[in-house]
Amino acid sequence: MDKGLIGIAFIGLLAFAGFALYASSQTGPSAGSTALLANQQAGQPQLQATGRLREITVEATNWAFSPSRIVVSKGDRVRLTLKTVEGNHGIIILPFGVSLAAGPGESKSVEFVADKEGTHNFLCNNALCGQGHSEMTGQLIVEASGTQAPQPTAAILNFQNIEIKANAQGFEPKNIKVKAGQPVKLSFTADSNAGCARALLIKKASISLLSKGGATQTAEFTPEKGTYQFTCSMSMFKGEIQAE
Numbered sequence: 001m002d003k004g005l006i007g008i009a010f011i012g013l014l015a016f017a018g019f020a021l022y023a024s025s026q027t028g029p030s031a032g033s034t035a036l037l038a039n040q041q042a043g044q045p046q047l048q049a050t051g052r053l054r055e056i057t058v059e060a061t062n063w064a065f066s067p068s069r070i071v072v073s074k075g076d077r078v079r080l081t082l083k084t085v086e087g088n089h090g091i092i093i094l095p096f097g098v099s100l101a102a103g104p105g106e107s108k109s110v111e112f113v114a115d116k117e118g119t120h121n122f123l124c125n126n127a128l129c130g131q132g133h134s135e136m137t138g139q140l141i142v143e144a145s146g147t148q149a150p151q152p153t154a155a156i157l158n159f160q161n162i163e164i165k166a167n168a169q170g171f172e173p174k175n176i177k178v179k180a181g182q183p184v185k186l187s188f189t190a191d192s193n194a195g196c197a198r199a200l201l202i203k204k205a206s207i208s209l210l211s212k213g214g215a216t217q218t219a220e221f222t223p224e225k226g227t228y229q230f231t232c233s234m235s236m237f238k239g240e241i242q243a244e
């Protein structure tokens with residue numbers, strides 16, 4: 001009888017040890033140790049950095065980014081950390097697939113390769129941000145690295161000009177038709193009551209325009225056949241450009 005009990009206890013112990021071993025093999029190393037490339041997350045092929053590693057921390061407060069102007073060179077690998085000092089904030093930089101959100105006292109990081117030259121707006125996209133939300137903007141400037149062939153001038157292209165305006169009711173017009181395959185020059189102007197519609201985002205075309213003080217901002221892109229949704233920074237206001 002005693003022997004039977006010991007046998008049952010032994011089998012139980014074996015089963016438990018086996019389960020513990022299995023469970024630990026499923027957990028693996030901490031997921032936090034692998035930082036995903038933002039470019040990779042967006043489903044694009046992995047990009048090779050040709051420049052330096054730049055570690056940049058942007059502090060978010062109510063309601064500003066510091067620094068609000070970041071300069072890197074084309075080809076740099078950027079390790080960007082969003083550190084929220086107070087409030088709830090986020091940062092999006094559309095051309096590089098960057099989207100981070102952090103609550104009070106939190107830090108979040110992402111890595112990407114700065115492969116697109118130019119001035120790229122960044123914005124807070126956290127819906128919990130609060131009343132100063134539309135003030136939270138900044139610029140990532142990607143400068144040419146070394147000597148490069150000059151870009152062909154856009155003047156020879158035959159642009160389709162479109163215009164979007166923003167006010168407290170959102171965007172106007174909300175439905176725009178263009179020809180696919182022909183470059184579009186988009187002008188965007190927001191009035192002083194536009195709130196979060198001061199930012200116009202077209203994710204599919206990696207465009208983020210910001211109109212402050214009634215200034216007109218422009219962007220150029222060549223649409224493929226399909227629908228290009230545009231939104232404000234919090235996706236409250238929407239519209240679309242149809243390329244046919």
Ligand SMILES: [Cu+2]
Nearest residue numbers: 089124129136
């Ligand atoms: Cu914010």
